[in-house]
Amino acid sequence: MNRILHLTNQNEIITEMKKVGVSSQGIRAMSDKAFGLVIKLKHVKTGAANIIKQDMLSLGGDAAVARGVVNGQIERSDVIILGNENNIKKLLNKLSHQNIFEIPELRKDIQQLLYLRNKQQEKFINARGYQLNLNRTLIMGIVNISPDSFYDGGKHNRKDEAILHIEKMIENGADIIDIGGESTRPFATKISVAEELERIMPIIEESLKKFDIPLSVDTYKSEVAKKALQTGVHIINDISGLNFDKKMASTIAQYSDVPVVVMHIQGTPQNMQKNPKYNDVIEDIIDFLSRSIQIGENAGINQNNFIIDPGIGFGKTVLHNMEIIKRISEFKCLGKPILLGCSNKSFIGKILKSEKSERLEGTLAVNSYGIMNGVNILRVHEVRENKKMAQMIDALRKT
Numbered sequence: 001m002n003r004i005l006h007l008t009n010q011n012e013i014i015t016e017m018k019k020v021g022v023s024s025q026g027i028r029a030m031s032d033k034a035f036g037l038v039i040k041l042k043h044v045k046t047g048a049a050n051i052i053k054q055d056m057l058s059l060g061g062d063a064a065v066a067r068g069v070v071n072g073q074i075e076r077s078d079v080i081i082l083g084n085e086n087n088i089k090k091l092l093n094k095l096s097h098q099n100i101f102e103i104p105e106l107r108k109d110i111q112q113l114l115y116l117r118n119k120q121q122e123k124f125i126n127a128r129g130y131q132l133n134l135n136r137t138l139i140m141g142i143v144n145i146s147p148d149s150f151y152d153g154g155k156h157n158r159k160d161e162a163i164l165h166i167e168k169m170i171e172n173g174a175d176i177i178d179i180g181g182e183s184t185r186p187f188a189t190k191i192s193v194a195e196e197l198e199r200i201m202p203i204i205e206e207s208l209k210k211f212d213i214p215l216s217v218d219t220y221k222s223e224v225a226k227k228a229l230q231t232g233v234h235i236i237n238d239i240s241g242l243n244f245d246k247k248m249a250s251t252i253a254q255y256s257d258v259p260v261v262v263m264h265i266q267g268t269p270q271n272m273q274k275n276p277k278y279n280d281v282i283e284d285i286i287d288f289l290s291r292s293i294q295i296g297e298n299a300g301i302n303q304n305n306f307i308i309d310p311g312i313g314f315g316k317t318v319l320h321n322m323e324i325i326k327r328i329s330e331f332k333c334l335g336k337p338i339l340l341g342c343s344n345k346s347f348i349g350k351i352l353k354s355e356k357s358e359r360l361e362g363t364l365a366v367n368s369y370g371i372m373n374g375v376n377i378l379r380v381h382e383v384r385e386n387k388k389m390a391q392m393i394d395a396l397r398k399t
Contacts, residue, residue, distance in 0.1 A: 001286045002109045003333035004117055005038040005080070006326070006373070016040070019280065020078045021066030030062050036084040039113060041106060044079045046072055048101035052079055055094045059087040085114065116332045125304070125337065126257045127234040130214040132175070134337055137371050137390035140176040140216065140379040141169035142343065145199040146183045162203045163210065170213055173387035176235065177211075178379060179203055180218030184239050184314075186273040193223045201227065208232050216261070222247035229255055237261040239314065241292035242299075244268075249299035261307045261339055262292040266315025276315045282327050285310050289334060307377065309339040313347065321347040325366055329373040340370040341379035343386075364389050372397070 007013050010031055016038075017027045044052070046069050053063040061083030068074035081088065088110065095107040125132040132138060143166055166177055181199035182191050196219065207215055208231065216235035217228040222245045225236050229251070241262040242249045252260050264285045266276050278284045289308050297303055308331060310324045321342075331338055342348065348362035349355065360382055367378050367386060371393045380386040 001283070001290055001333055002039070002041045002113060003286065003330050004113050005040050006329045007038055008326070013038075016080060017064045020064055020080055021068075022064045022080075023067050026064060030064050030082060033062050033082045036061075036082065037088055037117075039081040039088065039110060041079040041081070041109065043076045044106065045076055045101040046074060048103050048106060049077050049079050051095075051098060051101065051103065052081065052091070052106075055091050056081060056083060056087070059083065059090050059094075061087045061091075081110075088114070112335075113333060116335055123304075125259050125307070127214045127259050128232075128255070128257050130234055132214070132259070134376050136394045137375070138175040138377045139173060139383055139387050139390060140178050140339070140377055141166070141172075141174035141383045142379060142381050143169075143177060143179045143203070144183070145179065145181045145203055159202050159206065163206055166203075166207055166211065169383045170211060172384035174213065174383045176214050176216055176377070177207065178216040178218050178235075178237055179207075180237075181224075182219070184218075184269045186269060186313075188269045190270070193221055196221065196224050197227055200224075201231070204228060204231055204233060220244040220248065222251040226251050229258060235259045235261065237263070237309075239263045239265055239269075239311070241265065241288060242295045243292065249296045249301060252296070252305075253300035256302060257305070259305045259307055260296060260301060261309050262289060262296065263309035263339075263341075264288045264292075264311035264314065269314075272315035276317055276320065278320065281316070281320050281323055282330055285324065286331065286333065289331075293334065293336070306336045307339050308334055308336045309341060309379075312340065312342050313345045316347075318347045318350050321345075325369060328370055328375060332374050337376040338370075338374055339377040339379060340367065340375045342366045342370070343378075343380040343382070360385060368393050 005016060013031050014027055049065045049069045053065055056063045064080040066074060066077035069077045092107055092110060095103050123134055143162055145162055179200055181196040214234040216237045217233050218237045219225055220238050220240040225248060236252055238248060238260060241264060252258055266272055293306050310331060312321050343363050344356050344359040348359045352362050368389055371390060378386055
């Protein structure tokens with residue numbers, strides 16, 4: 001998918017150019033030009049790639065293309081546009097006079113990327129009567145009703161314990177409560193629909209009676225989602241991005257105002273951490289999430305009801321997780337609110353050499369970086385600390 005790249009040093013720029021297939025001479029000539037606005041276009045026709053390159057050169061910028069573009073030896077190439085917002089806007093003006101080589105479509109894509117980059121979050125997501133305000137960072141509090149969740153397994157299994165935990169999270173500023181009955185940590189054991197419902201439904205029913213807050217259910221099973229939605233749950237959070245259960249999308253689509261979190265996962269919880277590999281971790285995840293959104297839209301889910309989650313820790317190494325977080329702004333190309341779930345995860349522990357009970361500071365650091373780079377929702381265990389951090393970052397961003 002076309003996107004604006006988040007590159008912070010020359011090595012990252014060189015790596016991206018090598019992926020495109022730029023010649024070594026071209027890399028040397030262009031790598032110093034990439035500290036402005038960098039846009040990557042995928043599978044561009046050679047004629048269009050040549051036009052974009054020549055136009056950008058005439059405007060004081062450049063465009064990196066694969067070997068074989070200039071002499072027409074290849075049919076298509078990825079293109080990395082190197083410039084600033086001003087000369088890219090001038091490029092759009094030049095391209096408005098071209099109607100060949102899919103240039104009108106490329107022009108629209110570049111315009112959309114600039115729009116998403118500069119867009120101020122002004123909209124709300126409707127969750128069955130609740131307005132989720134995206135003008136500020138939202139905090140989703142985690143409630144695990146399972147004995148084997150990686151962080152708090154067994155702590156909230158009893159109904160009274162879970163309700164007290166939810167009440168405390170609401171007092172500490174939670175905007176959404178996310179209830180899960182099956183652990184999806186690495187190598188977790190799968191449970192049946194009946195067992196999952198037995199764990200979560202008493203908590204859901206009591207919470208709907210007692211609390212005035214949107215409830216999310218963390219499940220990849222359509223039968224669990226169906227029962228939860230019939231009872232009054234407001235959001236479905238699917239770790240599989242609508243892929244594990246083919247009935248999930250159509251189940252959610254029966255409700256016009258139910259948001260769905262589509263998350264990326266490589267493999268399943270039982271095998272995802274055995275040896276995760278990617279051709280390009282950012283590009284592969286964006287493509288996966290784009291397909292998930294398409295699955296949902298094809299089933300009838302409203303295009304405004306999607307929230308995306310890159311799936312930190314779900315089929316990723318420490319380096320994968322770090323690259324995703326560092327380049328989280330690139331996921332804006334999908335035009336959906338971004339949820340980040342890093343709370344106390346093992347990659348933080350490996351970097352800080354800390355146990356799961358000592359990862360709050362690392363979690364806060366990652367989440368604050370996420371907010372500064374476009375994250376809209378934080379899924380967390382410690383609500384109070386993350387809420388205060390988010391309020392401070394939001395205030396700084398608006399000053």
